[in-house]
Amino acid sequence: MEYRADITIVGAGVVGLAIAAGVADGNRRVYVLEKNDSFGLETSSRHSGVIHSGIYYPPGMLKARLCVAGNEMLYQMCSEKNIGCAKLGKLIVATSKGEIGELEELFDRGQRSGAPGLRLVSRRQLQQLEPNVAGEAAIWAAETGIIDSHALMKFFVAGMTGKNAQIAYRTEVVGINKVASGYRVSVRDGEEEFSFITSVLINCAGLGSDRVAGMAGIDIAGAGYRLHYCKGEYFSVGGGKNRLVSRLIFPVPPADVSGVGIHVTLDLDGRMRLGPSIQYVGGLDYSVGEGNRELFYRSVRPFLPFIEQDDLAPEMAGIRPKLQGPGEDIRDFVIAEESDKGLPGFINLIGIESPGLTAAPAIAGYVAGLIRGLV
Numbered sequence: 001m002e003y004r005a006d007i008t009i010v011g012a013g014v015v016g017l018a019i020a021a022g023v024a025d026g027n028r029r030v031y032v033l034e035k036n037d038s039f040g041l042e043t044s045s046r047h048s049g050v051i052h053s054g055i056y057y058p059p060g061m062l063k064a065r066l067c068v069a070g071n072e073m074l075y076q077m078c079s080e081k082n083i084g085c086a087k088l089g090k091l092i093v094a095t096s097k098g099e100i101g102e103l104e105e106l107f108d109r110g111q112r113s114g115a116p117g118l119r120l121v122s123r124r125q126l127q128q129l130e131p132n133v134a135g136e137a138a139i140w141a142a143e144t145g146i147i148d149s150h151a152l153m154k155f156f157v158a159g160m161t162g163k164n165a166q167i168a169y170r171t172e173v174v175g176i177n178k179v180a181s182g183y184r185v186s187v188r189d190g191e192e193e194f195s196f197i198t199s200v201l202i203n204c205a206g207l208g209s210d211r212v213a214g215m216a217g218i219d220i221a222g223a224g225y226r227l228h229y230c231k232g233e234y235f236s237v238g239g240g241k242n243r244l245v246s247r248l249i250f251p252v253p254p255a256d257v258s259g260v261g262i263h264v265t266l267d268l269d270g271r272m273r274l275g276p277s278i279q280y281v282g283g284l285d286y287s288v289g290e291g292n293r294e295l296f297y298r299s300v301r302p303f304l305p306f307i308e309q310d311d312l313a314p315e316m317a318g319i320r321p322k323l324q325g326p327g328e329d330i331r332d333f334v335i336a337e338e339s340d341k342g343l344p345g346f347i348n349l350i351g352i353e354s355p356g357l358t359a360a361p362a363i364a365g366y367v368a369g370l371i372r373g374l375v
């Protein structure tokens with residue numbers, strides 16, 4: 001007889017782990033399958049580490065709703081469970097009078113999306129808050145912060161394993177077949193291949209999530225599930241310049257929200273970096289182009305006049321799993337139970353780019369709702 005699981009989650013990134021911690025109850029047989037040697041080695045450790053407030057996304061989108069909910073949940077979790085975070089607040093800075101209209105539109109969208117703690121500030125108020133930052137006006141987002149995402153993932157791992165759920169590392173999902181009682185999942189573990197049956201299958205495979213959806217027979221192009229990889233590079237800032245700002249400083253984003261613009265982040269140790277840039281790429285390449293230093297310098301110079309090119313050093317890169325290709329309109333997260341594709345109990349999470357870290361605990365609650373009554 002084949003081995004049976006109740007709930008199987010593909011991918012041990014922050015989203016898969018948050019879901020596992022949420023659905024494990026001590027009785028259900030819950031498994032997380034991860035192809036790497038440990039959790040969170042892909043996008044969940046290659047990001048800005050920002051707890052977003054949800055200002056950027058059109059009202060009603062899952063991106064907006066789950067970000068706003070996740071923001072509050074994360075701060076509560078951090079304070080109750082001693083996970084490192086700091087509510088530094090963020091300034092989105094208009095660097096010319098011409099950008100003030102866009103800033104006001106963004107403020108209005110953020111208000112309508114329910115982003116908490118937003119306020120428009122004048123040039124004078126901006127200078128009082130951050131004397132070394134140049135700008136004509138800004139949005140002050142008081143509820144934006146930073147988080148130790150590794151500690152957050154460790155907390156989810158402890159939460160799930162404490163309720164009898166297990167993670168299998170070096171275990172890659174290579175096949176999915178619908179059977180009468182759920183799904184036969186085929187996995188590769190080194191040289192060995194084996195399969196088991198699961199009642200519910202949750203695809204949180206990040207950059208591989210379109211491929212995993214395709215394994216179950218979904219036409220990923222037809223369903224609009226094909227991912228486009230979009231690289232974001234970071235440069236660290238040296239020369240003691242981290243002492244010149246105390247909040248997160250962002251530019252006015254591009255109108256299509258293809259990214260939030262090259263911004264300043266600080267980590268919990270006070271280190272400063274700039275990023276992420278935006279570049280659609282054909283594959284997984286995490287190198288950082290030394291030659292992009294000038295692009296970074298030019299992008300931030302209008303609001304950070306104290307930065308010199310020599311302060312910047314290539315640091316790291318992450319890759320966004322985007323549903324929209326270059327120049328296309330913003331797409332929402334796909335979080336879908338696939339009964340209407342003839343695949344009941346198969347849940348796809350595709351295109352979980354930013355604000356996926358912030359939204360992770362709210363995504364877990366949303367997915368728990370989708371599988372209620374199924375197991």
Ligand SMILES: Cc1cc2nc3c(=O)[nH]c(=O)nc-3n(C[C@H](O)[C@H](O)[C@H](O)COP(=O)(O)OP(=O)(O)OC[C@H]3O[C@@H](n4cnc5c(N)ncnc54)[C@H](O)[C@@H]3O)c2cc1C
Pocket residue numbers: 010011012013014015016017033034035036039040041042043044045046047048049050051052171172173174204205206207208209212231232233276317318319320321352353354355356357358359
């Ligand atoms: C440059 C950048 C900056 C960002 N900044 C922020 C930010 O400041 N704030 C914010 O809220 N969000 C941010 N994000 C978004 C956030 O990082 C992601 O939304 C989040 O980490 C996604 O987590 P995940 O679990 O869905 O995916 P991942 O972390 O990619 O995890 C997916 C896992 O699935 C595994 N996997 C894939 N295929 C298989 C398979 N066939 N079998 C088994 N395992 C498999 C992978 O190995 C991986 O471990 C940023 C993203 C990027 C790229």
